[in-house]
Amino acid sequence: VKSGFDYIKETEPTIDAFxxxxxxxxxxxxxxxxxxxxxxxxxxAGIPIGIKDNIVTKAVLTTAASKMLxxxxxxxxxxxxxxxxxxxxxxxGKLNMDxxxxxxxxxxxxxxxxxxxxxxxxxxxxxxxxxxASVAAGxxxxxxxxxxxxxxxxxxxxxxxxxxxxxYGRVSRYGLIAFSSSLDQxxxxxxxxxxxxxxxxxxxxxxxxxxxxxxRDTPDFTNLIGQDIKGMKIGVPKEFMGEGVHPDIRQAxxxxxxTFEALGATVDEVSLPNAVYGVEVYYIIxxxxxxxxxxxxxxxxYGYRSENISNLEDVYVNSRSEGFGSEVKRRIMLGTFSLSxxxxxxxxxxxxxxxxxxxxxxxxxxxxxDLILGPVSPTVAFEFxxxxxxxxxxxxxxxxxxPVNLAGLPGMSVPGGFxxxxxxxxQLIGNHFDEEKMYQAAYAFx
Ligand code: GLN
Numbered sequence: 001v002k003s004g005f006d007y008i009k010e011t012e013p014t015i016d017a018f019x020x021x022x023x024x025x026x027x028x029x030x031x032x033x034x035x036x037x038x039x040x041x042x043x044x045a046g047i048p049i050g051i052k053d054n055i056v057t058k059a060v061l062t063t064a065a066s067k068m069l070x071x072x073x074x075x076x077x078x079x080x081x082x083x084x085x086x087x088x089x090x091x092x093g094k095l096n097m098d099x100x101x102x103x104x105x106x107x108x109x110x111x112x113x114x115x116x117x118x119x120x121x122x123x124x125x126x127x128x129x130x131x132x133a134s135v136a137a138g139x140x141x142x143x144x145x146x147x148x149x150x151x152x153x154x155x156x157x158x159x160x161x162x163x164x165x166x167x168y169g170r171v172s173r174y175g176l177i178a179f180s181s182s183l184d185q186x187x188x189x190x191x192x193x194x195x196x197x198x199x200x201x202x203x204x205x206x207x208x209x210x211x212x213x214x215x216r217d218t219p220d221f222t223n224l225i226g227q228d229i230k231g232m233k234i235g236v237p238k239e240f241m242g243e244g245v246h247p248d249i250r251q252a253x254x255x256x257x258x259t260f261e262a263l264g265a266t267v268d269e270v271s272l273p274n275a276v277y278g279v280e281v282y283y284i285i286x287x288x289x290x291x292x293x294x295x296x297x298x299x300x301x302y303g304y305r306s307e308n309i310s311n312l313e314d315v316y317v318n319s320r321s322e323g324f325g326s327e328v329k330r331r332i333m334l335g336t337f338s339l340s341x342x343x344x345x346x347x348x349x350x351x352x353x354x355x356x357x358x359x360x361x362x363x364x365x366x367x368x369x370d371l372i373l374g375p376v377s378p379t380v381a382f383e384f385x386x387x388x389x390x391x392x393x394x395x396x397x398x399x400x401x402x403p404v405n406l407a408g409l410p411g412m413s414v415p416g417g418f419x420x421x422x423x424x425x426x427q428l429i430g431n432h433f434d435e436e437k438m439y440q441a442a443y444a445f446x
Contacts, residue, residue, distance in 0.1 A: 001026050001027060001029075001030035001046065001048055001090050001092070002027065002030070004048045004092060004139070004140065005021070005023050005026070005027075005092065007138065007139060008021065008092065008093075008139045008140075011137050011138070011139055012139075014115065014120060014137075015114065015115055015117060015120075015133050015134065015137045015139070016096065016112045016113060016114050016115060017050070017095055017096055017114050017124075017129075017130040017131075017133045017134035017137065017139060018050070018092075018093045018094065018095055018096065018130065018134070018139075019053050019061070019063055019065065019093075019094050019095065019096050019109075019111050019112070019130070020053070020060060020061045020063075020093050020094040021092065021093040022057075022060050022091060022092065022093045022094075023092075023093075025060065025091075026048070026090050026091060026092055026093075029085075029090045030046060030090055033045050033046045033088060033090070034046075041088065042086075042087050042088040043088075043198075044087045044088050044089050044198065044199075044202060045087075045088030045089075046088060046090060047088070047089050047090065047141060047142070048089070048090050048091075048092045048140050048141065048142075049084060049089045049090065049091055049092065049140055049141070049142045049143060049144070049199075050091070050092050050093060050094075050095045050130070050131060050134050050135070050139070050140040050142075050143035050144070051081060051091050051093070051094055051095060051143065051144050052094070052095050052097055052128050052130065052131045052143065052144055052145050052146055053065055053094040053095055053096065053097055053130070054097060054100065054101055054146055054176060054177040054179075055078045055080060055081060055144055055146065055175060055176055055177075055186060056074040056076065056077060056078050056081070056175040056176075056177065057074060057077050057078070057081055057091065057094065058074055058075065058076055058077040059073055059074070059075075060073070060074075060091075060093075060094065061073055061094065062074050062094065062177070063094070063110070063111070064097070064099065064100050064101070064177045065096060065097045065098060065099045065100070065106075065108070065109035065110055065111060066099045066100055066110055066303075066323065066324065066325065066328070067110045067304055067322070067323050067324075067325070068297050068302070068303045068304045068319075068320075068323035068324055069177075069297075069302060069303040069304070070110070070303060070304060071303060071304070072302055072303045074175075076175065077175060078172075078174060078175020078176055078186075079172035079174040079175055079207045079209060079210070080144060080171055080172060080175070080176075080186045080203040081144075081175065083202055083203050083205070084144075084199075084202055084203060087202040089142075089199075089202065092139075092140055095128070095130030095131045095134055095143060096109050096111060096112055096114045096129060096130030097109060097126065097127045097128055097129060097130055097131070097151075098126045098127035098129070098151075098327070099324075099325045099327060099328050100177065100179055100290070100294070100328050101127040101128075101146055101148055101151055101179045101184075102127065102179065102290070102327050102328055102331055103126045103127050103327055103387065103394075104125060104126045104127065104150070104151075104154055104387060104394060104397055104398060105123035105124075105125060105126045105129065105382070105384075105386075105387045105394075106123060106124055106125070106126040106127065106129025106130065106155075107123060107126070107384065107385075107387060107388060108126075108127075108325055108327045108328075110325060113384065114129045114130045114133050115133065116133060116158060116159060116381045116422075117132075117133045117136035117137040117159050117160075118136070118159065118160065118381070118421065118422055118423060119381065119421065119422060121383065121384070122158075122381035122382060122383060122384075122422065123158070123381055123382060123383070123384055123386075123387070124155055124158060124159060124381070125154045125155030125156075125157065125158035125159065125377075125381060126151060126154070126155055127146070127148075127151040127155075128143075128145030128146060128147070128151045128152050128155050128156075128163075128189065129155050130143075131143035131144065131145040131152075131155065131189050132145070132155035132156050132158065132159040132161060132163065132189055133155075133159055135159070135161050135189050135190060135191060136159035136160055136161050136191075141190065141191065141195065142188060142189065142190045142195055142196075142199050143188075143189045143190075144186055144187070144188060144189070144199075144203070145163065145186070145187060145188075145189050146176055146179075146184055146185065146186050146187070147163075147165035147184075147185055147187055147401075147405065147411075148179050148180050148183045148184045148185075148286060148405060149180075149183065149282050149286060149398050149401060149402040149405050150376075150377075150398045150400075150401025150402060150404075150405070152164065152165045152187045152189060152413075153165060153376050153401050153411055153412065153413040153425065153427060154376055154377050154397075154398065154401055154413070154425075155189075156189055156376075156412075156413040156425055157376035157377050157413040157423065157424065157425020157427075158377070158380065158381040158422070158423065158425070159381075159423060160415045160423030160425075161189055161190065161191055161413075161415065162189070162190050162191065162192060162193050162195070162196045162412065162413065162414055162415070162442070162446075163187065163188075163189045163196075163412060163413045163425075164187045164188055164189075164196050164200060164410065164411075164412040164435065164438075165185050165187045165404065165405070165410060165411045165412065166185055166186075166187050166200060166204070166410050166435055167185075167214070167408060167409065167410045167430075167432050167433050167434075167435065168182075168183075168185055168212070168405075168408035168409075169212055169213055169214035169408070170185070170200075170204050170213075170214060170218075170410070170433065170435070171185060171186045171187065171200075171203050171204055171213070172186075172205070172206075172207030172209065172210040172213045173185070173186065173210050173212065173213070174207055174209040174210045174213075178289075178293040179286065179289070179290055179293065180285065180286040180289040180290055180293070181212075181289055181293065182285065182289060183282075183285070183286060183289075183405040183406070185405075186203065187200070188200050188203070192446065193225070193414065193439055193442045193443040193446050194222060194225055194439075194443065196412075196439070197221035197222045197225060197435075197439045198221075198222060200221045200435065201218070201220060201221050201222070204218040204221075205218045214433070216433060219436055221435055221436055221439055222439070223436055224436045224437060224439065224440035225439055225440060225443045226443065227440055228263070228264060228444065229260070229263050229264055229265050229440060229441050229444045230263075230264030230265075231264065231265070231266075232260075232264070232265040232266075232370050232371065232437075232441060233265070233266055233268075233368065233369045233370050233371075234257075234260055234265050234266070234267045234268075234369060234370065234371045234372070234373050234441075235267075235268055235269070235270030235365050235368075235369040235371070235372050235373070236253065236257060236267060236268070236269055236270065236372070236373050236374060237269075237270050237271060237272045237275065237365075237372060237374055238269050238270070238271055239271065239272055239273070239275050239276055240253075240272075240275075240374035240375060240400055241253065241374070241375075244378050244396075244399075245375055245378045245400075246378060246379050246380070246419065248380075248417075248419035248420075248424065249375045249377075249378065249379070249380070249419065249424050250375070251417075252375070252416045252417035252419075252424040252426065253373065253374060253375050253416070253426060255416070255417060256373060256416050256426045256445065257373065259445055260373070260441070260444075260445065263444050263445070265441070267373070268369075270365045270369065270372070271361075271365075272358070272361040272362065272365065272403065273361060274354065274357040274358045274360075274361050275358060275361060275399075275403040276399070277354050277357075277358070278358060278399060278402040278403040278406055279395055279396055279398060279399050279402055280351075280354075281351045281354045281355050281358070281406060282398070282402045282405070282406060283334065283395060284334075284335075284338045284347050284348060284350075284351035285348070285351050285352070285355065285406070286331070286335075287331040287332075287334040287335035287338065288334075288335040288338050288339050288348050289335070290328075290331045290332065290335050291331065291332045291333075291334075291335030291336045291339065292335070292339070294324075294328070294332055297319075297320065297323065297324075298315070298316050298319065298320070299315045299316055299318075299319025299320065299323070300315060303323065304319055304322065304323040305319050306318035306319045306321075306322050306323075308322075327391075330391065338351075355406050358403050358406050358407055359406070359407045359408075362403075362407045362409060362429075366431040370430075370431075370434075370437055370441075371428055371429065371430055371437065371438065371441055372427075372428070372429035372430075373426065373427070373428060373429075374400060374426075374427050374429075375400055375424075375425070375426070375427060376400060376401060376413045376425035376426070376427040377397060377398075377400060377401070377425065378397060378399070378400065379397065380419045380420070380422035380423065380424060381422050381423075400427065401427070404429055408432065409429055409430065409431065409432060410429070410430045410432075410433075410434065410435050410438060411427060411428070411429045411430075412427070412428050412438055412442060413425035413426070413427055414426050414428065414442045414445060414446060415446075416445075426445070428441060428442055
């Protein structure tokens with residue numbers, strides 16, 4: 001833990017991954033572990049980890065990268081964080097992200113711009129950009145991210161690490177600052193597949209405090225690691241391999257197909273005809289849920305309150321106007337619009353119907369296949385500023401990750417090559433609660 005902080009301090013001026021370091025607390029925990037009898041130690045005891053700053057940590061500043069929460073010290077920890085602590089992992093601090101997890105480049109953070117670990121002129125991806133860059137730069141061996149529409153997988157892909165978005169319900173969302181409650185999931189980001197499975201072991205399981213968390217038993221996610229994948233059936237959706245995907249990335253997926261075939265899997269082209277509507281559906285559903293979830297930031301209960309107030313309405317209006325950044329405001333306006341009387345049927349209800357079509361597309365493929373394979377992102381890490389110019393173009397970049405959230409499926413990014421020195425991520429999508437098989441295939445591929 002101590003040498004971890006030394007290395008973090010050496011590299012932070014280049015990477016800017018952390019919003020808050022919890023050195024004193026971490027060193028105290030490490031000392032306690034050092035002084036415990038060996039027989040009391042869990043296998044992961046003393047391993048450092050970083051936490052995305054939208055996951056609440058008791059008495060440690062938690063901002064969701066927003067001015068709105070610049071001074072928010074939670075009075076409790078998220079279930080995932082409590083579970084990590086009881087597994088003996090030591091939290092080193094809180095990692096930068098897009099404000100309230102809205103974005104794909106970590107540039108909407110109120111605090112700082114995190115740099116890609118491979119090339120500091122490029123974005124780290126997002127919204128879990130700090131979580132990805134920190135692991136890739138070697139500051140921490142693992143981190144937690146959250147994925148609402150690709151926010152674990154895309155930054156993992158941009159930084160050449162392993163990122164898992166578990167099945168919806170696998171990991172408790174209690175203490176994850178809600179963005180879009182029907183899509184959000186916490187998941188691990190690590191350098192290797194096996195590390196990833198071990199962290200998922202630590203954070204999974206039913207939680208009475210999250211009514212959407214699953215009651216299924218949690219398997220040991222390392223169970224199938226090392227077993228061969230002969231006979232595994234993999235589908236590559238043709239919609240994921242179109243012109244919009246950079247040729248180097250399509251080539252990397254083709255190479256991955258060859259590797260899987262050489263390992264004994266059979267790979268076929270499949271179709272997800274409605275996945276192309278994923279982004280449109282997502283921006284209605286995610287923004288609608290966000291507009292409702294973010295109502296709690298009223299200048300009274302949490303964080304920032306405007307100085308400039310003379311009546312109650314000013315408290316709300318001025319605190320929210322000054323506390324939220326422009327991307328967050330855009331989502332609140334979009335969501336409020338789609339939920340309004342007169343527009344609800346045309347937008348929110350319709351989006352729900354198309355979401356069902358997307359769910360059914362995946363169901364059909366999983367009747368005959370074990371896994372789906374494709375790219376994570378149509379491009380590798382891009383320049384700073386590129387996402388800000390034109391929101392619609394930026395939103396479309398998430399077209400390969402968003403359908404997975406809409407269907408509640410598990411999806412992961414594993415490193416699968418380079419384009420001009422920048423990492424390419426390969427996406428594996430599993431059936432509901434089939435993470436074990438994804439780790440088996442990813443480990444064989446790694
Ligand atoms: N980039 C997407 C968005 O801006 C997804 C973010 C996420 O998964 N949290 O909403």
